[in-house]
Amino acid sequence: FSLRGQIQPEGSLKETLAGLAKTHISVRPSPDIEDQLILLHADPAVLLIPNFWSREACEQLIAVVRGSGAMRQSHVSAAEALALRTSGSVVMKPEMARRFGAARLVRKLFRDLAALGVGGPQSGYGEYPQIIRYERGQHFAEHQDAFNWEQVQQEQDGYQRQATFLLYLNDVEKGGATRFPELGIDVQPRCGQGLLFFPAFKDGRQDARTAHSAEAAVDEKWIAQVWKGKLVPSPSR
Numbered sequence: 486f487s488l489r490g491q492i493q494p495e496g497s498l499k500e501t502l503a504g505l506a507k508t509h510i511s512v513r514p515s516p517d518i519e520d521q522l523i524l525l526h527a528d529p530a531v532l533l534i535p536n537f538w539s540r541e542a543c544e545q546l547i548a549v550v551r552g553s554g555a556m557r558q559s560h561v562s563a564a565e566a567l568a569l570r571t572s573g574s575v576v577m578k579p580e581m582a583r584r585f586g587a588a589r590l591v592r593k594l595f596r597d598l599a600a601l602g603v604g605g606p607q608s609g610y611g612e613y614p615q616i617i618r619y620e621r622g623q624h625f626a627e628h629q630d631a632f633n634w635e636q637v638q639q640e641q642d643g644y645q646r647q648a649t650f651l652l653y654l655n656d657v658e659k660g661g662a663t664r665f666p667e668l669g670i671d672v673q674p675r676c677g678q679g680l681l682f683f684p685a686f687k688d689g690r691q692d693a694r695t696a697h698s699a700e701a702a703v704d705e706k707w708i709a710q711v712w713k714g715k716l717v718p719s720p721s722r
């Protein structure tokens with residue numbers, strides 16, 4: 486995907502956000518952020534924020550995590566981990582962020598997510614941010630971020646992921662695109678660029694159209710990832 490030459494139809498963003506509030510989740514960006522939003526796809530909504538973070542802030546976050554020596558093999562679920570996602574990652578729990586000297590950057594991330602209108606863990610339910618690094622050849626195979634209904638009920642106590650936010654922390658020339666096969670979208674990582682999409686409907690069912698993958702890295706790729714969720718109504722609770 487290239488931003489150059491991209492023209493958005495007038496009014497389409499407001500319509501998309503209004504529709505999103507009915508079907509998925511209400512997103513209320515600050516006027517400053519709203520001006521920067523680029524609609525990559527209307528239904529389901531996929532939004533791009535080209536300059537969400539400065540290069541300096543991205544580089545600081547990478548440096549802090551690199552220096553911490555805490556990068557671990559990601560765990561999607563114990564059995565699937567090796568085949569599905571082969572990157573390294575760090576979950577930024579508060580004590581971990583403090584220990585690395587990343588607390589300020591994590592607070593900034595939550596503040597900026599609040600301005601984007603999806604909030605952070607402070608507003609309702611969320612998960613700790615993950616910092617993920619893909620080295621050459623590493624990938625994340627096609628998957629849904631939302632849990633299937635059985636998992637929501639039986640393993641997650643009604644918790645479902647409603648929004649996925651990805652912040653690309655470096656420029657990636659070759660490989661490493663985030664690909665949405667159902668939507669025909671490839672997002673090539675650009676330093677500071679945010680990507681927002683919505684893996685579940687309001688009632689907690691997966692929106693399977695948002696299936697996506699991280700294509701195998703050629704150049705090293707770093708992202709920060711945040712999931713926001715909620716407890717969905719359940720007949721059994």
Ligand SMILES: O=C(O)CCC(=O)C(=O)O
Pocket residue numbers: 625630651661662663664697698699700708710
């Ligand atoms: O790295 C990417 O481009 C996608 C990451 C992703 O899908 C995830 O963390 O759930």
Ligand SMILES: [Fe+2]
Pocket residue numbers: 628629630649697
């Ligand atoms: Fe994902």
